[in-house]
Amino acid sequence: MATISSPAVSSPTRRQLLVGVSAAAAVGLTASRASASVFGTPAYVPSAGASALDPVRVHGWAADTWRSLVAMTDPKTGLPADNIPASLAAADRSAYTSPTNIGGYLWSTVVARDLGIINPGECTRRLIQTLKTLLRMQHHTPSGMYYNWYDESNGAVITTWPGSGDRVYPFLSSVDNGWLGAALRVVMGADAGAAPMAGRIFQRMRWDMFYDTNVPLKPGLIHGGFYDAPPPPNFSGFTGNHIGVGPDVWYTNHHYDTTVSETRITSYLGIITGQIPGAQYYAMWRTFPASCDWSWQEMQPVGEYRTYFGNNVYEGAYTYRGMHIVPGWGGSMFEELMPDMFVPESSWAPRSWGINHPLHVRAQREHGLIDAGYGYWGFSPSSNPAGGYREYGVDALGLAPGDHVNDPGYGYFSDQEMTNYDVGFGTCRAATNPNPHYGDGVVTPHASFLAMMHEPQQAYANLVGIQEGLKAYGTGGFFDAASVHSHQVARRYLSLDQAMVMGSIGNVLADNVIRRAFSTREVERALRPVIGVEEFGAGIA
Numbered sequence: 001m002a003t004i005s006s007p008a009v010s011s012p013t014r015r016q017l018l019v020g021v022s023a024a025a026a027v028g029l030t031a032s033r034a035s036a037s038v039f040g041t042p043a044y045v046p047s048a049g050a051s052a053l054d055p056v057r058v059h060g061w062a063a064d065t066w067r068s069l070v071a072m073t074d075p076k077t078g079l080p081a082d083n084i085p086a087s088l089a090a091a092d093r094s095a096y097t098s099p100t101n102i103g104g105y106l107w108s109t110v111v112a113r114d115l116g117i118i119n120p121g122e123c124t125r126r127l128i129q130t131l132k133t134l135l136r137m138q139h140h141t142p143s144g145m146y147y148n149w150y151d152e153s154n155g156a157v158i159t160t161w162p163g164s165g166d167r168v169y170p171f172l173s174s175v176d177n178g179w180l181g182a183a184l185r186v187v188m189g190a191d192a193g194a195a196p197m198a199g200r201i202f203q204r205m206r207w208d209m210f211y212d213t214n215v216p217l218k219p220g221l222i223h224g225g226f227y228d229a230p231p232p233p234n235f236s237g238f239t240g241n242h243i244g245v246g247p248d249v250w251y252t253n254h255h256y257d258t259t260v261s262e263t264r265i266t267s268y269l270g271i272i273t274g275q276i277p278g279a280q281y282y283a284m285w286r287t288f289p290a291s292c293d294w295s296w297q298e299m300q301p302v303g304e305y306r307t308y309f310g311n312n313v314y315e316g317a318y319t320y321r322g323m324h325i326v327p328g329w330g331g332s333m334f335e336e337l338m339p340d341m342f343v344p345e346s347s348w349a350p351r352s353w354g355i356n357h358p359l360h361v362r363a364q365r366e367h368g369l370i371d372a373g374y375g376y377w378g379f380s381p382s383s384n385p386a387g388g389y390r391e392y393g394v395d396a397l398g399l400a401p402g403d404h405v406n407d408p409g410y411g412y413f414s415d416q417e418m419t420n421y422d423v424g425f426g427t428c429r430a431a432t433n434p435n436p437h438y439g440d441g442v443v444t445p446h447a448s449f450l451a452m453m454h455e456p457q458q459a460y461a462n463l464v465g466i467q468e469g470l471k472a473y474g475t476g477g478f479f480d481a482a483s484v485h486s487h488q489v490a491r492r493y494l495s496l497d498q499a500m501v502m503g504s505i506g507n508v509l510a511d512n513v514i515r516r517a518f519s520t521r522e523v524e525r526a527l528r529p530v531i532g533v534e535e536f537g538a539g540i541a
Contacts, residue, residue, distance in 0.1 A: 053460040068476025068493040078130035079152040080105040086491040095162035097152040099176045103183030104499025110190045111506030127194035142246030144204035173225040174210040178266035189517035207270035217283040221255035259284040260328035278530035279309035287316030292428035300426040303537035317537035320396045330412030331398030333380040333447035341503045342518040348528040352536040361451045372438035374484040378447030383480035383490035395421040415439040440485040445478035446497040449504040
């Protein structure tokens, strides 16, 4: 996300914020039911080569994915490790976890129950075990928020990084806590036995602790997070306390200021609880303005200004392959669709998300199959098949400029070569690479599973190809990523990415189980009037 208070400070990457430094009921489901949810999610955009979704096969994928999540989870604490290799051996767990990982395990447990992979008793036992550990874990007491890194074997806060021994300064991330909060809401709505304990933890969480009104974009933005003890050397931030309870903390200067982002879940939770005003949703950019002052962004947007809740919002969109699409920061699938796992955005906001979600999925598919010619599609931050971790996406769908040579804040790319798509910015900046030739594309299965909520048949066909053509599958389900030409495979499982797989399958095969549990009538009353009035600049160009 772009920085507002201090443009010189680059924002943390997804991996810095989320993952570290270094059933019988399913068998009879038809594809038509999968493509039209109870919330009225738009039907998928047709394309050639789509094959009928086989719910039996998808159910098998879910069962294998659940196996990897169980392997990652410590049987004493109920906390999942961040990742595990193909071995699925307990000794090979990563030795650290995060609030997001813990949340992902909670909602995946609910999906496993509804798919018949585990029985209701086991579901409740697993949920309660994890929640009991959460209740005793160290956290920031005034706000109820959790630190970014814990040891999954005992629930202790990590102050020394496993393996390297590097010092860790415990940080409290707004987006990490957002996914834990979303998971707690799912448990509250889905499991009567575990709901009271989940509610107890959720009710003590203060989302306004992250809400900063002293920023140019009014009424305010969400901080990346804060330290509640002296921060690392050369930290750029300020001290304060937005809720006025407890001592001051050290807030980051960087804020989340774009709406096509996984971070909107934190805004949603604040709005749902009444701790953050609904107008905050309209403080965030759709695109940056179209003037030459903003010509550093990926391309010149098209759009017009509209007013919501007293906010004058530029409803900009980018143009790609005959579509106007509201971009994310990096153009990745999880930025666009991860919050949609919980909130039926397409039906609650039919003139914004109801248009943008299907178009983003279509654009990712056409990028992979037509524009780049990879033969596969689905781009999102994931393990790098060549080693490590990288943020992948469709450059044209991201606000961040794709110049990795001249700009240290460059965007996300769909291939290993970081091929830059640059159509210029009107008369302000000349195009340098409007018709690029792409290299070794990297696809991640969790992106296709998220897309399955909108293009079930196309996503299914793509996943079959990844499984059979790229051989990116093991006993724990799909491996995290694969390169389409070199056929390198990242042979490990990340708990967050596996949880996105489970959540998406739960919505497709189990009657929107995650959306139903999260988006109660209470949530709908608070959130739908806010997001439902907006009209994006998205559509067919």
